[in-house]
Amino acid sequence: MQPAVSLQRNKSAGRPRSTESEAAVIIATAELLKEMPLRDLTIEEIARRAGVGKQTIYKWWKSKSAVALDAFCKAMLTEVEVPDTGSFLEDMVKQLRSVTRFYKSAAGSAFCQFLAEAQSDGEFKRTFLNVFLKPRRDAVRVIWERAIQRNEIAADTDPEIAMDNLYGPLIFRLMSGHGSLSESVTRQIARNAFLGIATEKAHAAYRKRTSER
Amino acid sequence: MQPAVSLQRNKSAGRPRSTESEAAVIIATAELLKEMPLRDLTIEEIARRAGVGKQTIYKWWKSKSAVALDAFCKAMLTEVEVPDTGSFLEDMVKQLRSVTRFYKSAAGSAFCQFLAEAQSDGEFKRTFLNVFLKPRRDAVRVIWERAIQRNEIAADTDPEIAMDNLYGPLIFRLMSGHGSLSESVTRQIARNAFLGIATEKAHAAYRKRTSER
Amino acid sequence: MQPAVSLQRNKSAGRPRSTESEAAVIIATAELLKEMPLRDLTIEEIARRAGVGKQTIYKWWKSKSAVALDAFCKAMLTEVEVPDTGSFLEDMVKQLRSVTRFYKSAAGSAFCQFLAEAQSDGEFKRTFLNVFLKPRRDAVRVIWERAIQRNEIAADTDPEIAMDNLYGPLIFRLMSGHGSLSESVTRQIARNAFLGIATEKAHAAYRKRTSER
Amino acid sequence: MQPAVSLQRNKSAGRPRSTESEAAVIIATAELLKEMPLRDLTIEEIARRAGVGKQTIYKWWKSKSAVALDAFCKAMLTEVEVPDTGSFLEDMVKQLRSVTRFYKSAAGSAFCQFLAEAQSDGEFKRTFLNVFLKPRRDAVRVIWERAIQRNEIAADTDPEIAMDNLYGPLIFRLMSGHGSLSESVTRQIARNAFLGIATEKAHAAYRKRTSER
DNA sequence: CTATAACCGAGACGGTACGTCAGGTCTTCGC
DNA sequence: GCGAAGACCTGACGTACCGTCTCGGTTATAG
Numbered sequence: 001m002q003p004a005v006s007l008q009r010n011k012s013a014g015r016p017r018s019t020e021s022e023a024a025v026i027i028a029t030a031e032l033l034k035e036m037p038l039r040d041l042t043i044e045e046i047a048r049r050a051g052v053g054k055q056t057i058y059k060w061w062k063s064k065s066a067v068a069l070d071a072f073c074k075a076m077l078t079e080v081e082v083p084d085t086g087s088f089l090e091d092m093v094k095q096l097r098s099v100t101r102f103y104k105s106a107a108g109s110a111f112c113q114f115l116a117e118a119q120s121d122g123e124f125k126r127t128f129l130n131v132f133l134k135p136r137r138d139a140v141r142v143i144w145e146r147a148i149q150r151n152e153i154a155a156d157t158d159p160e161i162a163m164d165n166l167y168g169p170l171i172f173r174l175m176s177g178h179g180s181l182s183e184s185v186t187r188q189i190a191r192n193a194f195l196g197i198a199t200e201k202a203h204a205a206y207r208k209r210t211s212e213r
Numbered sequence: 214m215q216p217a218v219s220l221q222r223n224k225s226a227g228r229p230r231s232t233e234s235e236a237a238v239i240i241a242t243a244e245l246l247k248e249m250p251l252r253d254l255t256i257e258e259i260a261r262r263a264g265v266g267k268q269t270i271y272k273w274w275k276s277k278s279a280v281a282l283d284a285f286c287k288a289m290l291t292e293v294e295v296p297d298t299g300s301f302l303e304d305m306v307k308q309l310r311s312v313t314r315f316y317k318s319a320a321g322s323a324f325c326q327f328l329a330e331a332q333s334d335g336e337f338k339r340t341f342l343n344v345f346l347k348p349r350r351d352a353v354r355v356i357w358e359r360a361i362q363r364n365e366i367a368a369d370t371d372p373e374i375a376m377d378n379l380y381g382p383l384i385f386r387l388m389s390g391h392g393s394l395s396e397s398v399t400r401q402i403a404r405n406a407f408l409g410i411a412t413e414k415a416h417a418a419y420r421k422r423t424s425e426r
Numbered sequence: 427m428q429p430a431v432s433l434q435r436n437k438s439a440g441r442p443r444s445t446e447s448e449a450a451v452i453i454a455t456a457e458l459l460k461e462m463p464l465r466d467l468t469i470e471e472i473a474r475r476a477g478v479g480k481q482t483i484y485k486w487w488k489s490k491s492a493v494a495l496d497a498f499c500k501a502m503l504t505e506v507e508v509p510d511t512g513s514f515l516e517d518m519v520k521q522l523r524s525v526t527r528f529y530k531s532a533a534g535s536a537f538c539q540f541l542a543e544a545q546s547d548g549e550f551k552r553t554f555l556n557v558f559l560k561p562r563r564d565a566v567r568v569i570w571e572r573a574i575q576r577n578e579i580a581a582d583t584d585p586e587i588a589m590d591n592l593y594g595p596l597i598f599r600l601m602s603g604h605g606s607l608s609e610s611v612t613r614q615i616a617r618n619a620f621l622g623i624a625t626e627k628a629h630a631a632y633r634k635r636t637s638e639r
Numbered sequence: 640m641q642p643a644v645s646l647q648r649n650k651s652a653g654r655p656r657s658t659e660s661e662a663a664v665i666i667a668t669a670e671l672l673k674e675m676p677l678r679d680l681t682i683e684e685i686a687r688r689a690g691v692g693k694q695t696i697y698k699w700w701k702s703k704s705a706v707a708l709d710a711f712c713k714a715m716l717t718e719v720e721v722p723d724t725g726s727f728l729e730d731m732v733k734q735l736r737s738v739t740r741f742y743k744s745a746a747g748s749a750f751c752q753f754l755a756e757a758q759s760d761g762e763f764k765r766t767f768l769n770v771f772l773k774p775r776r777d778a779v780r781v782i783w784e785r786a787i788q789r790n791e792i793a794a795d796t797d798p799e800i801a802m803d804n805l806y807g808p809l810i811f812r813l814m815s816g817h818g819s820l821s822e823s824v825t826r827q828i829a830r831n832a833f834l835g836i837a838t839e840k841a842h843a844a845y846r847k848r849t850s851e852r
Numbered sequence: 853c854t855a856t857a858a859c860c861g862a863g864a865c866g867g868t869a870c871g872t873c874a875g876g877t878c879t880t881c882g883c
Numbered sequence: 884g885c886g887a888a889g890a891c892c893t894g895a896c897g898t899a900c901c902g903t904c905t906c907g908g909t910t911a912t913a914g
Contacts, residue, residue, distance in 0.1 A: 004867095010860075012857085012911095013856065013857045013858070013911070013912045013913065014856080014857040014858025014859060014910080014911060014912075015857080015858050015859035015860075015909065015910045015911050016859075016911065017858090017859070018860065018910095020391065021860070021861095035330060036334075037333035038333065039332070039333035042899080042900060042901085043900080043901080043902085044899080044900055044901080045340055045900090047861095051861080051862085052860085052861075052864060053860060053861045054861095054862090054863090054896095054901095054902080054903095055859095055860080055861090055862095055902095055903085056860065056861080057860085057905085058902070058907090059859085059860095060905080065307070075875080078381060087335075112332050113332050113333070115330035115331040115332075115388050115389060116282050116330070116331075116333070117329070118329075118388065118390075119250060119251075119252070119253070119325050119326050119328075119388065120250035120252035120329070121251065121331040125390060127391075127392055128389075129389060129390060130405065131389055133389055134391065137391070143344070158401060160391075160392050161382065161392070161398060161401045161405065162405070164381070164382035164385055164386060164392065164402070165378060165381075165382055165402070165405050165406070165409070167381075167384040167385060168378075168379035168380075168381030168382035168383070168384065168386075169374065169377035169382075170376070170381070171381065171385050171388075172377055172380060172381040172383070173377060173381075174343075174387065175328050175331065175332065175344060175388075176328060176331065176338075176346055177338060177352070178342055178346055178347065178373075179330075179373050179374070179377065182913080185374060188371060188374045189215060189374060189377070190410070192374065192375070192378050192406070192409030192410055193378070193405070193409060194409070195406055195408060195409045195410070195411075196378070196404070196405030196406060196407070196408045196409035197408070198408075200420070203351070203416070207413070208867070209332070225880090225881085225883085225888080225889085226880070226881055226882080226887060226888040226889070227879080227880065227887080227888040227889030227890065228878060228879040228880055228888080228889055228890040229879075229880065229889090229890075230890070230891095231879095231890070231891065234890090234891075234892095255868085255869060255870085256870080256871085257869055257870080258869090260892095264892085265891085265892075266890095266891065266892040266893065266894095267870095267871080267872095267892095267893095267894095268871095268890090268891085269891065269892075269895090270861080270891075271872085272890080272891095278909070293859070338876080352871090385867085412891080427741065434699070447885095447886070447887095448711055455645070463758065463759035464758075464759065465758070465759035466759065468873085468874060468875085469874080469875075469876085470873085470874055470875080471874090473887095477887085478886080478887075478891085479886060479887045479888060480875090480876080480877095480888090480889090481877085481878090481886075481887085481888095482716070482885085482886055482887080484877085485667075485886090487886090490775065493699055504888095533822070537759050539648065540756035541653070541755070541758075541759050541814050541815060542754070542756070542757075542758040544755075544814065544815065544816075545676065545677075545678075545751050545752050545754075545755040545814065546676035546677065546678035546752065546755070551815075551816060555813075555815060555817055557818065559817055560817065561684065563817070565788070567793060581873095584827060586817075586818050587808065587818070587827050587828060588833065589833050590808035590811055590828070591804060591807075591808055591813060591832070591835070593806030593807075593811060594739070594803070594804075594806075594809070594810065594811040594812075595800065595803035595804055595807035595808075595810035595871070596807070597810070597811050597814075598803055598806060598807040598809075598810050598811065601754050601757065601758065601810075601814075602754060602757065602764075602767075602768060602772055603757075603764060603768060604768055604772055604773065604776070605799050605800070605803065611800060614797060614800045615800060615803070615804070615833070617766065618800065618801070618804050618832070618835030619804070619831070619835060620835070621834060621835045621837075622804070622831030622832060622833070622834045622835035623831055623834070624834075626846070629842070633839070640858065651862085651863085651906090651907095652861060652862040652863070652906070652907065652908090653861080653862040653863030653864060653905080653907090654862080654863055654864040654865070654904065654905040654906055655863090655864075655865070655905075655906065656865095657864070657905095660864090660865075660866090681894090681895060681896085682895080682896080682897085683894085683895055683896080684895090686866090690866080691866070692864095692865060692866045692867060693866095693867090693896095693897080694864090694865085694866085694867090694898085694899090695864075695865065695866075697897070697898085698864080730887095792907095805868085838904065853914100854887090854910105854913100854914085855913085855914080856911100856912085856913080856914095857910100857911085857912085857913100858909100858910090858911080858912105859908100859909075859910075859911090860907105860909070860910095861906100861907095861909105862905100862906085862907095863904100863905090863906090864903105864904085864905080864906100865902105865904070866900090866901105866902100866904105867894090867900100867901075867902095867903105867906105868899105868900090869887075869898100869899090869900095869901100870897105870898080870899075870900100871896105871897105871898095872891090872895105872896080872897095873890080873894105873895090873896075874893100874894095874895090874896100875892100875893080875894090875895105876891105876892095876893090877891075877892085877893105878889100878890080878891070878892100878907105879886105879888105879889090879890080879891095880888085880889090880890100881886105882885105882886090882887090882889085883885085883886085883887105883913080
């Protein structure tokens, strides 16, 4: 999206890209996304709000979705927080709840919009995957890897599928609204995802722990 | 969408609704949806293709999404086939694979588009839920209920969450494309969903069965 | 245009024409013409206001202009009043002022609208001419004929042209608004029209009369 | 209509107005006006024919009538020809016939349409008056002023009314079609208009001249 | 200290689709 | 069969954005 200028020869003649304009576009887009769904966003309105020529936007971004994704990422400098409680289940619960909280927030609600946009824009789908989704999944995968090392789940567990067992239900509920996402629900989702891949030993430990209550 | 006129008194004065026009709209829409994503569909093009006035469409449907949903449902008169193999896991595998096959087909690919559309149109979201999603979920819920009766899963299992454990990963993968949906993957998803809620007895049986192989 | 029903055999099968409907259409049209120019009138709105089906209007009138003309004529049952003061000039002044007063009134302002409509509807132009304009001109022509008999104007005067000398300026001013139509102006128009065709004798009499003042 | 930019500093930012588009619109409109009455003209058809976006038309003109008037004026760059034969009556006859010929021509027939349009569009009425009618009347008024100087008509003659005596009958006949506009008719109209305001001396001279024949 | 080059804002351009309105035709029911 | 009701296709309305295209001006590096 943005040119990785740093490594580039900066010697090219001519006026360099205006950082003010870029920032103004990003900020205007972020604001607009709080007022309307991505679908209703228009390049024209972004340009108007940012006090920028339309051409400037077309020059640096491929589509309004690209601008929006850029704005979304910029607003999310906060690193992904990966919990490490020592308990796989608790890590999952914490993570799921944290993600849920974010996706339900004003800023995070854009996530579903991006997934929606991806349905009719293959190019954006790939970008979204590479720029946002994959990195985040890579970051949280450690939870499952630690669980394997702790022998809580089988060594041959496919973390990708295991992750979808956790996040899939969340995203489905977010997008269709067919069920709530209360604390209780997220715990059940996490628990099911956990028991679905837990080793026999971890299973037994879980049963023992819950029966004691 | 359309009023269920059949039982209604047909006494209303004036020319009755043209069934030809309605059918033409539905057919044209279905065709167009095979050529382009829902997002790129236009009322104008539907009208053109169907040989129908725009007004006629605006009169009977609220939005292009509504027309598309109608066309989608009409094309799917085939009842939801709910497997009953006697084994909960096999039922799930069969169901998941059947749904996956459909959603990956030309006709079924519209499903994700509807979910996408719902992200920026609350009214349609509700309609989609009530007209399509809820009925389908109601139909397949019997798989889980049978499993409870057979004591394969705990009596206090929440079928809604259990269903999301099965379908959530599928939909997430369909929409984001971050992972494949091969036969092997669907089996793993189903297995994890199964083990996540299986009773201790069912768990043991599953372990025994797999270790024998 | 208007059905000359009275002489018609009424024996035709089926429901006879509804006089209520006809009246309602005429009344609604008259009302609407007070609220908007003829150009902005719509058959749809007339039907709505009259509580009548569109078809009923299309059946009995050729166009909205025809309805409007009908309404206009019905509202003008008052016979054309032709002054007879004994003096040709005074007759003309009186007539011109009376016509001016009417055409400037709410009801009479429709006249210019009809003339306007006629510019793009040849059929209506003929109707308007025959139904409204010609009869009125025939009625007032007597003023000129009397003047000929009184030897105020030459026997070979063409009354048609003479009438246009009187009414042409009025209508031009009404339609273009390039000049007022005060009492003084109408008198000058009439005077010029008079002197333009007056016999030498009448001319001398007029000069004598005015110089005495 | 269009801003008289020529003397204006051209500092306004942005792409300048396209003269090609403007010309294309004017030409297309002029063509269309030869094929249909102003009333049946549509902005859409003008845009289509001119190969121009609708918005471009809406941006620079207030209504289709404004476009048409512009086209009409552009087509009439030919200066108003004001005759100067030395004889007031002959000047009037010549002028009237020249105007009549034009208004009856394909191009000139639009005049009545403008007058018609003015009946339902006050804004256009004012524009038409200022842009077309007033300037033309100003140009020909000199005929009457010369006549005053030559003592053919009274010094206190109101030229405005005198002009209406000449042009009013023409326009009335043009618009209503209740009488022809032959050479003979135009001469009579002019003669009546002349005698209506001629001085006693001019009157006598006219009588003498005609009796000689 | 120019010259060249790329950038920028502004905004006009040819288009496409929007959702609305009315036109004129048709089809039904009830009187 | 007439009249109301109202659905139908058609096509123009005026608006909003699309993505492209000039403009005048600005800000860099290269010579």
